[in-house]
Amino acid sequence: xxxxxxxxxxxxxxxxxxxxxxxxxxxxxxxxxxxxxxxxxxxxxxxxxxxxxxxxxxxxxxxxxxxxxxxxxxxxxxxxxxxxxxxxxxxxxxxxxxxxxxxxxxxxxxxxxxxxxxxxxxxxxxxxxxxxxxxxxxxxxxxxxxxxxxxxxxxxxxxxxxxxxxxxxxxxxxxxx
Amino acid sequence: xxxxxxxxxxxxxxxxxxxxxxxxxxxxxxxxxxxxxxxxxxxxxxxxxxxxxxxxxxxxxxxxxxxxxxxxxxxxxxxxxxxxxxxxxxxxxxxxxxxxxxxxxxxxxxxxxxxxxxxxxxxxxxxxxxxxxxxxxxxxxxxxxxxxxxxxxxxxxxxxxxxxxxxxxxxxxxxxxxxxxxxxxxxxxxxxxxxxxxxxxxxxx
Numbered sequence: 001x002x003x004x005x006x007x008x009x010x011x012x013x014x015x016x017x018x019x020x021x022x023x024x025x026x027x028x029x030x031x032x033x034x035x036x037x038x039x040x041x042x043x044x045x046x047x048x049x050x051x052x053x054x055x056x057x058x059x060x061x062x063x064x065x066x067x068x069x070x071x072x073x074x075x076x077x078x079x080x081x082x083x084x085x086x087x088x089x090x091x092x093x094x095x096x097x098x099x100x101x102x103x104x105x106x107x108x109x110x111x112x113x114x115x116x117x118x119x120x121x122x123x124x125x126x127x128x129x130x131x132x133x134x135x136x137x138x139x140x141x142x143x144x145x146x147x148x149x150x151x152x153x154x155x156x157x158x159x160x161x162x163x164x165x166x167x168x169x170x171x172x173x174x175x176x177x
Numbered sequence: 178x179x180x181x182x183x184x185x186x187x188x189x190x191x192x193x194x195x196x197x198x199x200x201x202x203x204x205x206x207x208x209x210x211x212x213x214x215x216x217x218x219x220x221x222x223x224x225x226x227x228x229x230x231x232x233x234x235x236x237x238x239x240x241x242x243x244x245x246x247x248x249x250x251x252x253x254x255x256x257x258x259x260x261x262x263x264x265x266x267x268x269x270x271x272x273x274x275x276x277x278x279x280x281x282x283x284x285x286x287x288x289x290x291x292x293x294x295x296x297x298x299x300x301x302x303x304x305x306x307x308x309x310x311x312x313x314x315x316x317x318x319x320x321x322x323x324x325x326x327x328x329x330x331x332x333x334x335x336x337x338x339x340x341x342x343x344x345x346x347x348x349x350x351x352x353x354x355x356x357x358x359x360x361x362x363x364x365x366x367x368x369x370x371x372x373x374x375x376x377x378x379x380x381x382x
Contacts, residue, residue: 004354005354005355005358006351006354007354008353008354008357009348009350009351009352009353009354009355010348010350010351012332012333012350012353012354012357013333013338013350013353016231016332016333017231020231020232020234020235020238020240021231021234023234023235023238023240024234024235024237024238026238027238027239029234029237029238031234031238034230034233034234034237034238035230035231035233035234036230037230037233038229038230038231038232038233038234038236039226039227039229039230039233040226041229041233042225042226042227042228042229042230043222043225043226045225045229046218046221046222046225046226047218047222049218050214050215050218053214053217053218054210054211054214054215055183056183056214057210057211057213057214057217058187058207058210058211058214059183059186059187059190060186060210061203061206061207061209061210062186062187062190062191062194062203062206062207062210063186063189063190064206065190065194065199065202065203065205065206065207066190066191066193066194066197066199066202066203067193067194067197067199068189068190068193068194071193095182098179098182099179099182101179102179102182102183104336104340107337107340108217108340108344111340111341111344112344115344115345115346116340116341116344116345116346116349117346117347117348117351121341121344121346122351122352122355125334125337125340125341125352125356126352126355126356126359127359128334128337129329129331129334129337129352129356129359129360130329130356130359130360130362130363131329131363132326132327132328132329134327137323137326137327138323138327140285140289141288141289141292141323141326142292142315142319142323144289144292144293145292145293145295145296145319146313147296147313147314147315147319148313148314149310149311149313149314149315150315150320151310151314151315151320152320152324152370152374153315153319153320153323153324155370156320156324156367156370156371156374157323157324157327157328157367159366159367159370160324160327160328160329160363160364160366160367160370161327161328161363163362163363163365163366163367164328164329164359164360164362164363166362167358167359167362167363168355168359171355171358171359172355175351175355
Protein backbone atom coordinates (compact mmCIF):
# COMPACT_ATOMS: atom_id res chain seq x y z
CA UNK A 1 0.00 0.00 0.00
CA UNK A 2 2.80 2.40 0.96
CA UNK A 3 4.92 1.13 -1.91
CA UNK A 4 2.08 1.91 -4.26
CA UNK A 5 1.78 5.40 -2.82
CA UNK A 6 5.47 6.10 -3.27
CA UNK A 7 5.42 4.62 -6.76
CA UNK A 8 2.48 6.86 -7.58
CA UNK A 9 4.52 9.81 -6.28
CA UNK A 10 7.32 9.13 -8.71
CA UNK A 11 5.00 8.56 -11.67
CA UNK A 12 2.60 11.42 -11.12
CA UNK A 13 4.73 14.27 -12.36
CA UNK A 14 6.17 12.64 -15.52
CA UNK A 15 2.75 11.18 -16.40
CA UNK A 16 0.99 14.48 -16.05
CA UNK A 17 3.61 16.22 -18.18
CA UNK A 18 3.30 13.47 -20.79
CA UNK A 19 -0.47 13.67 -20.76
CA UNK A 20 -0.63 17.46 -21.04
CA UNK A 21 1.97 17.77 -23.78
CA UNK A 22 0.34 14.89 -25.65
CA UNK A 23 -3.06 16.53 -25.29
CA UNK A 24 -1.69 19.82 -26.60
CA UNK A 25 -0.17 18.10 -29.61
CA UNK A 26 -3.45 16.31 -30.36
CA UNK A 27 -5.18 19.68 -30.29
CA UNK A 28 -2.59 20.91 -32.80
CA UNK A 29 -1.18 23.56 -30.50
CA UNK A 30 2.32 25.04 -30.85
CA UNK A 31 3.19 23.33 -27.56
CA UNK A 32 6.68 24.70 -27.12
CA UNK A 33 5.58 28.29 -27.70
CA UNK A 34 2.76 27.80 -25.20
CA UNK A 35 5.21 26.32 -22.74
CA UNK A 36 7.57 29.28 -22.98
CA UNK A 37 4.71 31.70 -22.54
CA UNK A 38 3.57 29.92 -19.39
CA UNK A 39 7.10 29.60 -18.04
CA UNK A 40 7.52 33.35 -18.41
CA UNK A 41 4.41 33.90 -16.34
CA UNK A 42 5.73 31.49 -13.73
CA UNK A 43 9.05 33.27 -13.53
CA UNK A 44 7.25 36.57 -13.08
CA UNK A 45 5.10 35.05 -10.32
CA UNK A 46 8.13 33.79 -8.43
CA UNK A 47 9.90 37.14 -8.67
CA UNK A 48 6.65 38.74 -7.53
CA UNK A 49 6.48 36.67 -4.36
CA UNK A 50 10.16 37.14 -3.52
CA UNK A 51 9.56 40.22 -1.37
CA UNK A 52 6.80 38.34 0.50
CA UNK A 53 9.17 35.48 1.18
CA UNK A 54 11.92 37.82 2.37
CA UNK A 55 9.45 39.39 4.80
CA UNK A 56 8.00 36.16 6.11
CA UNK A 57 11.25 34.27 6.38
CA UNK A 58 12.68 37.20 8.29
CA UNK A 59 9.65 37.12 10.60
CA UNK A 60 10.00 33.42 11.22
CA UNK A 61 13.75 33.85 11.62
CA UNK A 62 13.22 36.37 14.40
CA UNK A 63 10.64 34.14 16.04
CA UNK A 64 13.02 31.21 16.08
CA UNK A 65 16.41 32.79 16.83
CA UNK A 66 14.88 34.72 19.73
CA UNK A 67 13.85 31.41 21.31
CA UNK A 68 10.19 32.49 21.40
CA UNK A 69 9.01 29.80 18.97
CA UNK A 70 10.67 27.13 21.04
CA UNK A 71 9.10 28.55 24.19
CA UNK A 72 5.60 28.65 22.68
CA UNK A 73 5.91 25.13 21.31
CA UNK A 74 7.32 23.93 24.63
CA UNK A 75 4.19 25.19 26.43
CA UNK A 76 2.00 22.93 24.38
CA UNK A 77 4.12 19.79 24.47
CA UNK A 78 2.30 17.72 27.04
CA UNK A 79 -1.24 17.46 25.80
CA UNK A 80 -0.34 17.58 22.12
CA UNK A 81 1.90 14.56 22.42
CA UNK A 82 -0.88 12.73 24.20
CA UNK A 83 -3.04 12.97 21.08
CA UNK A 84 -0.06 12.15 18.83
CA UNK A 85 0.31 15.61 17.32
CA UNK A 86 3.95 16.68 16.87
CA UNK A 87 4.10 19.98 18.84
CA UNK A 88 6.72 21.45 16.47
CA UNK A 89 4.12 21.48 13.71
CA UNK A 90 1.39 23.31 15.61
CA UNK A 91 2.49 26.84 14.56
CA UNK A 92 2.44 25.89 10.87
CA UNK A 93 -0.92 24.10 11.18
CA UNK A 94 -2.56 27.06 12.91
CA UNK A 95 -1.05 29.76 10.70
CA UNK A 96 -2.13 27.87 7.58
CA UNK A 97 -5.76 28.63 8.47
CA UNK A 98 -5.02 32.31 7.78
CA UNK A 99 -2.08 32.58 5.44
CA UNK A 100 -0.45 30.12 3.11
CA UNK A 101 2.80 32.02 2.71
CA UNK A 102 3.31 32.51 6.44
CA UNK A 103 2.74 28.77 6.96
CA UNK A 104 5.31 28.13 4.24
CA UNK A 105 7.81 30.22 6.18
CA UNK A 106 7.25 28.01 9.23
CA UNK A 107 7.49 24.81 7.18
CA UNK A 108 10.83 25.92 5.72
CA UNK A 109 12.01 26.39 9.27
CA UNK A 110 11.10 22.76 9.99
CA UNK A 111 13.06 21.68 6.88
CA UNK A 112 16.07 23.62 8.08
CA UNK A 113 15.88 22.31 11.62
CA UNK A 114 15.02 18.64 10.97
CA UNK A 115 15.48 18.13 7.21
CA UNK A 116 12.75 17.71 4.57
CA UNK A 117 12.99 13.89 4.67
CA UNK A 118 12.63 13.60 8.43
CA UNK A 119 9.34 12.50 9.94
CA UNK A 120 8.48 16.10 10.79
CA UNK A 121 9.61 17.36 7.40
CA UNK A 122 7.47 14.81 5.56
CA UNK A 123 4.47 15.41 7.78
CA UNK A 124 4.56 19.17 7.36
CA UNK A 125 4.98 18.79 3.58
CA UNK A 126 1.87 16.62 3.36
CA UNK A 127 -0.05 18.74 5.85
CA UNK A 128 0.41 21.98 3.95
CA UNK A 129 -0.34 20.24 0.65
CA UNK A 130 -3.72 18.90 1.76
CA UNK A 131 -5.11 21.97 3.52
CA UNK A 132 -6.31 25.40 2.44
CA UNK A 133 -6.36 28.82 4.06
CA UNK A 134 -9.80 28.37 5.66
CA UNK A 135 -10.44 31.90 6.90
CA UNK A 136 -8.90 33.68 3.94
CA UNK A 137 -10.82 31.63 1.37
CA UNK A 138 -14.11 31.99 3.24
CA UNK A 139 -13.73 35.73 3.58
CA UNK A 140 -13.00 36.44 -0.10
CA UNK A 141 -15.72 34.14 -1.41
CA UNK A 142 -18.45 35.18 0.99
CA UNK A 143 -17.54 38.85 0.90
CA UNK A 144 -17.95 38.83 -2.89
CA UNK A 145 -21.65 37.96 -2.56
CA UNK A 146 -22.22 39.87 0.70
CA UNK A 147 -23.06 36.80 2.73
CA UNK A 148 -22.69 37.35 6.46
CA UNK A 149 -24.24 34.20 7.94
CA UNK A 150 -21.98 31.43 6.75
CA UNK A 151 -24.01 28.70 8.54
CA UNK A 152 -22.26 25.34 8.56
CA UNK A 153 -19.39 26.33 6.24
CA UNK A 154 -16.82 26.97 8.99
CA UNK A 155 -17.48 23.78 10.99
CA UNK A 156 -17.36 21.77 7.78
CA UNK A 157 -14.17 23.43 6.56
CA UNK A 158 -12.47 22.96 9.92
CA UNK A 159 -13.58 19.33 10.10
CA UNK A 160 -12.18 18.62 6.62
CA UNK A 161 -8.94 20.42 7.51
CA UNK A 162 -8.69 18.43 10.75
CA UNK A 163 -9.18 15.18 8.85
CA UNK A 164 -6.45 16.21 6.41
CA UNK A 165 -4.07 17.03 9.25
CA UNK A 166 -4.77 13.72 10.99
CA UNK A 167 -4.15 11.86 7.73
CA UNK A 168 -0.88 13.78 7.21
CA UNK A 169 0.39 12.84 10.65
CA UNK A 170 -0.45 9.20 10.07
CA UNK A 171 1.11 9.16 6.60
CA UNK A 172 4.15 11.11 7.78
CA UNK A 173 4.77 8.55 10.53
CA UNK A 174 4.25 5.72 8.12
CA UNK A 175 6.63 6.76 5.36
CA UNK A 176 9.05 8.41 7.80
CA UNK A 177 10.04 5.07 9.31
CA UNK B 178 -4.58 39.68 9.09
CA UNK B 179 -1.06 39.10 7.83
CA UNK B 180 -0.10 42.58 9.00
CA UNK B 181 -0.81 41.65 12.62
CA UNK B 182 0.70 38.19 12.29
CA UNK B 183 3.93 39.54 10.82
CA UNK B 184 4.17 42.41 13.30
CA UNK B 185 3.64 39.92 16.13
CA UNK B 186 6.45 37.67 14.88
CA UNK B 187 8.90 40.56 14.59
CA UNK B 188 7.99 42.56 17.69
CA UNK B 189 7.36 39.71 20.12
CA UNK B 190 10.47 37.92 18.87
CA UNK B 191 12.76 40.89 19.37
CA UNK B 192 11.27 41.69 22.78
CA UNK B 193 11.67 38.08 23.82
CA UNK B 194 15.29 38.02 22.69
CA UNK B 195 16.36 40.83 25.04
CA UNK B 196 15.96 39.08 28.43
CA UNK B 197 17.02 35.75 26.89
CA UNK B 198 20.30 37.26 25.67
CA UNK B 199 19.58 36.23 22.09
CA UNK B 200 19.77 39.65 20.46
CA UNK B 201 22.99 38.89 18.59
CA UNK B 202 21.49 35.66 17.28
CA UNK B 203 18.43 37.56 16.09
CA UNK B 204 20.60 40.07 14.24
CA UNK B 205 22.33 37.22 12.44
CA UNK B 206 19.09 35.38 11.87
CA UNK B 207 17.44 38.37 10.22
CA UNK B 208 20.22 38.84 7.69
CA UNK B 209 20.52 35.11 7.05
CA UNK B 210 16.80 34.72 6.47
CA UNK B 211 16.69 37.49 3.91
CA UNK B 212 19.47 35.93 1.87
CA UNK B 213 17.91 32.52 2.21
CA UNK B 214 14.62 33.77 0.81
CA UNK B 215 16.40 34.88 -2.34
CA UNK B 216 18.22 31.58 -2.85
CA UNK B 217 14.92 29.77 -2.32
CA UNK B 218 13.40 31.89 -5.07
CA UNK B 219 16.19 30.90 -7.43
CA UNK B 220 15.31 27.22 -6.98
CA UNK B 221 11.62 28.01 -7.31
CA UNK B 222 12.22 29.94 -10.51
CA UNK B 223 13.17 26.68 -12.19
CA UNK B 224 10.49 24.37 -10.77
CA UNK B 225 7.61 26.82 -10.93
CA UNK B 226 8.42 28.08 -14.44
CA UNK B 227 8.56 24.49 -15.65
CA UNK B 228 5.19 23.73 -14.13
CA UNK B 229 3.39 26.91 -15.21
CA UNK B 230 4.79 26.30 -18.69
CA UNK B 231 3.37 22.77 -18.80
CA UNK B 232 0.05 23.94 -17.43
CA UNK B 233 -0.10 26.69 -20.00
CA UNK B 234 0.18 24.06 -22.71
CA UNK B 235 -2.81 22.30 -21.16
CA UNK B 236 -4.76 25.50 -20.72
CA UNK B 237 -4.25 26.63 -24.34
CA UNK B 238 -5.20 23.19 -25.61
CA UNK B 239 -8.53 23.53 -23.82
CA UNK B 240 -7.76 21.00 -21.11
CA UNK B 241 -9.67 22.90 -18.42
CA UNK B 242 -12.83 23.16 -20.52
CA UNK B 243 -12.55 19.56 -21.64
CA UNK B 244 -12.17 18.29 -18.09
CA UNK B 245 -14.87 20.62 -16.79
CA UNK B 246 -17.28 18.98 -19.24
CA UNK B 247 -16.50 15.61 -17.66
CA UNK B 248 -17.48 16.89 -14.24
CA UNK B 249 -21.26 16.71 -14.83
CA UNK B 250 -21.89 13.48 -12.86
CA UNK B 251 -19.83 14.79 -9.95
CA UNK B 252 -21.77 18.05 -9.93
CA UNK B 253 -25.13 16.22 -10.09
CA UNK B 254 -24.07 14.23 -7.04
CA UNK B 255 -22.72 17.17 -5.03
CA UNK B 256 -25.26 19.79 -6.06
CA UNK B 257 -28.56 18.06 -6.80
CA UNK B 258 -30.32 21.39 -6.17
CA UNK B 259 -28.76 23.24 -9.12
CA UNK B 260 -30.88 22.82 -12.26
CA UNK B 261 -29.13 21.19 -15.21
CA UNK B 262 -27.79 23.76 -17.65
CA UNK B 263 -27.59 26.48 -14.99
CA UNK B 264 -24.43 28.60 -15.49
CA UNK B 265 -23.35 27.90 -11.89
CA UNK B 266 -22.54 24.33 -12.94
CA UNK B 267 -19.92 25.48 -15.40
CA UNK B 268 -18.19 27.91 -13.08
CA UNK B 269 -18.08 25.35 -10.28
CA UNK B 270 -16.63 22.76 -12.66
CA UNK B 271 -13.93 25.13 -13.93
CA UNK B 272 -13.08 26.17 -10.38
CA UNK B 273 -12.70 22.56 -9.24
CA UNK B 274 -10.62 21.49 -12.24
CA UNK B 275 -8.35 24.50 -11.85
CA UNK B 276 -7.92 23.65 -8.17
CA UNK B 277 -7.14 20.03 -8.97
CA UNK B 278 -4.46 21.12 -11.44
CA UNK B 279 -3.11 23.71 -9.02
CA UNK B 280 -4.03 26.70 -11.20
CA UNK B 281 -4.87 29.08 -8.40
CA UNK B 282 -5.20 32.11 -10.66
CA UNK B 283 -7.77 30.36 -12.85
CA UNK B 284 -9.66 28.92 -9.89
CA UNK B 285 -10.50 32.08 -7.98
CA UNK B 286 -12.22 34.11 -10.75
CA UNK B 287 -14.36 31.09 -11.72
CA UNK B 288 -15.11 30.47 -8.05
CA UNK B 289 -16.29 34.04 -7.50
CA UNK B 290 -18.52 33.80 -10.58
CA UNK B 291 -19.92 30.55 -9.20
CA UNK B 292 -20.77 32.27 -5.91
CA UNK B 293 -22.52 35.03 -7.82
CA UNK B 294 -24.59 32.50 -9.78
CA UNK B 295 -25.43 30.60 -6.60
CA UNK B 296 -26.58 33.86 -4.99
CA UNK B 297 -28.80 34.46 -8.04
CA UNK B 298 -30.21 30.95 -7.79
CA UNK B 299 -31.10 31.47 -4.14
CA UNK B 300 -32.68 34.82 -4.98
CA UNK B 301 -34.93 33.04 -7.52
CA UNK B 302 -35.87 30.50 -4.89
CA UNK B 303 -36.79 33.28 -2.48
CA UNK B 304 -39.05 34.85 -5.06
CA UNK B 305 -40.79 31.55 -5.61
CA UNK B 306 -40.71 30.97 -1.81
CA UNK B 307 -39.25 27.51 -2.33
CA UNK B 308 -37.69 26.98 1.11
CA UNK B 309 -34.80 29.38 0.52
CA UNK B 310 -32.43 30.82 3.10
CA UNK B 311 -32.89 34.49 4.10
CA UNK B 312 -30.77 37.12 2.29
CA UNK B 313 -27.15 37.46 3.49
CA UNK B 314 -27.12 33.82 4.58
CA UNK B 315 -25.18 31.11 2.77
CA UNK B 316 -27.28 28.74 0.66
CA UNK B 317 -26.81 24.98 0.85
CA UNK B 318 -24.91 25.03 -2.43
CA UNK B 319 -22.59 27.81 -1.23
CA UNK B 320 -21.74 25.85 1.91
CA UNK B 321 -21.05 22.67 -0.06
CA UNK B 322 -19.02 24.51 -2.69
CA UNK B 323 -16.81 26.27 -0.17
CA UNK B 324 -16.33 23.31 2.16
CA UNK B 325 -15.22 21.13 -0.77
CA UNK B 326 -13.04 23.94 -2.08
CA UNK B 327 -11.37 24.39 1.32
CA UNK B 328 -10.93 20.64 1.77
CA UNK B 329 -8.23 21.07 -0.93
CA UNK B 330 -8.37 19.33 -4.29
CA UNK B 331 -4.83 19.89 -5.55
CA UNK B 332 -3.21 16.87 -7.16
CA UNK B 333 0.44 17.92 -7.34
CA UNK B 334 1.80 20.30 -4.70
CA UNK B 335 4.46 21.84 -6.94
CA UNK B 336 5.44 24.61 -4.54
CA UNK B 337 6.12 22.08 -1.81
CA UNK B 338 8.25 20.02 -4.20
CA UNK B 339 10.30 23.16 -4.97
CA UNK B 340 10.81 23.94 -1.28
CA UNK B 341 11.88 20.38 -0.59
CA UNK B 342 14.35 20.51 -3.47
CA UNK B 343 15.90 23.66 -2.07
CA UNK B 344 16.41 22.09 1.35
CA UNK B 345 18.23 19.07 -0.04
CA UNK B 346 15.53 16.41 0.02
CA UNK B 347 16.65 13.06 -1.38
CA UNK B 348 13.31 12.66 -3.14
CA UNK B 349 11.37 15.91 -3.26
CA UNK B 350 8.39 14.35 -5.05
CA UNK B 351 7.97 11.52 -2.52
CA UNK B 352 5.16 13.45 -0.88
CA UNK B 353 2.93 13.52 -3.98
CA UNK B 354 1.25 10.16 -3.34
CA UNK B 355 0.74 10.71 0.40
CA UNK B 356 -0.49 14.26 -0.28
CA UNK B 357 -3.08 12.92 -2.73
CA UNK B 358 -4.14 10.34 -0.13
CA UNK B 359 -4.46 13.00 2.59
CA UNK B 360 -6.35 15.29 0.20
CA UNK B 361 -8.70 12.41 -0.61
CA UNK B 362 -9.34 11.91 3.10
CA UNK B 363 -10.11 15.58 3.76
CA UNK B 364 -12.32 15.83 0.66
CA UNK B 365 -14.18 12.63 1.57
CA UNK B 366 -14.87 13.99 5.05
CA UNK B 367 -16.04 17.25 3.49
CA UNK B 368 -18.46 15.48 1.12
CA UNK B 369 -19.83 13.33 3.93
CA UNK B 370 -20.31 16.34 6.18
CA UNK B 371 -22.10 18.31 3.45
CA UNK B 372 -24.41 15.37 2.73
CA UNK B 373 -25.35 15.05 6.39
CA UNK B 374 -25.91 18.77 6.84
CA UNK B 375 -28.04 18.98 3.69
CA UNK B 376 -30.28 16.22 4.93
CA UNK B 377 -30.62 17.89 8.31
CA UNK B 378 -31.22 21.21 6.63
CA UNK B 379 -34.00 19.90 4.43
CA UNK B 380 -35.84 18.11 7.22
CA UNK B 381 -35.48 21.16 9.49
CA UNK B 382 -37.44 23.45 7.22
